[in-house]
Amino acid sequence: MSKYSSILSIKEAYNKVALELYAKWGYRNSLYNDRLERFVGLLSPEQSILDLGCGFGRDVYYFSNKGIQCEGIDVSEEMIQLGHKIYGNINISVGNIFDIATRYKGRKFNGVWIRGVLFHYPICAYEKIFLDIQTILDEYGYLYIQITDEIPGNYTRGISDTNSSINYYFYSKEKLLQEITEKYFEVFLDISTQHDICLILKLR
Numbered sequence: 698m699s700k701y702s703s704i705l706s707i708k709e710a711y712n713k714v715a716l717e718l719y720a721k722w723g724y725r726n727s728l729y730n731d732r733l734e735r736f737v738g739l740l741s742p743e744q745s746i747l748d749l750g751c752g753f754g755r756d757v758y759y760f761s762n763k764g765i766q767c768e769g770i771d772v773s774e775e776m777i778q779l780g781h782k783i784y785g786n787i788n789i790s791v792g793n794i795f796d797i798a799t800r801y802k803g804r805k806f807n808g809v810w811i812r813g814v815l816f817h818y819p820i821c822a823y824e825k826i827f828l829d830i831q832t833i834l835d836e837y838g839y840l841y842i843q844i845t846d847e848i849p850g851n852y853t854r855g856i857s858d859t860n861s862s863i864n865y866y867f868y869s870k871e872k873l874l875q876e877i878t879e880k881y882f883e884v885f886l887d888i889s890t891q892h893d894i895c896l897i898l899k900l901r
Contacts, residue, residue, distance in 0.1 A: 707817055710856060710863040711752075711773035719753055719779060721857050729812075732895055735888060736808065736841050737763050739897070744807035747833065749797070750814030754780035754789040760810075761787060770800075798829040805835040812843045819851075819866045820876055827881040831900060840882060840898040846870065846889070870894050 711718070733756065740746070742764035748757050751769025753776045760767035770792030771777055780789050792800060794814065809830050818826070830840060847867040855862050868876075873894060878884060882898035889895045 707863060708772045708774075710861045711771075712775040714856060714859040714861040715753070715773060715775035715779050717859055718776075718857060719783070721859075722752070722755070732841070732843070732888060733759055735886070736810065736839065736897065737765065739839050740765060740807050746808040746810055747797075747801070747806045748789075748810045748812075749794050750811060751789050752776050752780070754784055754787050756810060756812060757787050757789055758784045765808075770794075770797075794826055795829070798832050801833045804833060805838070806833055807835050807838045809834055809838070809840045811841065813845070815842060816844050816865050816867060817863065820868060820872070823876055824880070827877070831881065834900060836900060838900070839885060841896070842877075842898065843893050843895045844868075844873070846892055846894050 736746075737760065743766060745766040746760050746768075748754075748760075748767060748769035751757050751771045752773075754769055757767045757769040757780075768788035768790075770790055772791070772793045774791050777789055777791050780787065815823070815826070834840060845867065847865075849867050849869050849872070852865045852867070853862055854865065870889070874884070874896075877896075877898065878901075881901065883901050884896055885899045886897040887895070888897065
């Protein structure tokens with residue numbers, strides 16, 4: 698599957714169940730507050746974060762309320778529209794992870810935040826994603842990635858037990874670290890949990 702057909706299938710899948718996902722996911726920030734707070738603690742007020750795959754903007758809303766200049770993009774128009782209805786005038790818009798080098802050319806962010814998202818792409822797509830992030834991340838900035846820690850493999854299944862199916866690609870933590878640290882970033886903090894691989898990274 699090409700990255701473009703993958704983007705299309707992701708957009709269609711999330712558009713189909715945006716409201717249902719909000720009902721399932723609306724409470725989740727309380728589960729991740731430790732990771733959100735850890736990332737905020739690395740930045741100063743008025744610094745900037747880009748949330749890639751922001752969904753309906755729950756993390757953008759959280760960071761913005763902490764004084765961070767945060768914006769987010771998501772491939773799903775329905776998720777973005779829902780986010781504006783829920784949170785009001787937060788800085789979220791439609792966009793995809795493969796266009797960031799062009800979209801944000803000349804800009805630098807102090808943080809880039811990716812929660813989930815990567816598990817929808819095979820590891821061969823990481824080169825484009827991480828090289829583009831390098832072009833928009835400040836030299837002293839931080840990248841956060843979070844991927845569910847599951848048995849490695851390629852699965853097609855419903856998003857959060859909905860009937861909207863999508864591809865998932867899971868890799869071992871060792872495989873992810875090898876791919877990321879050999880080519881793109883170094884690990885600043887490993888804050889992984891029993892269920893999630895959570896890494897704060899810095900430029901090499």
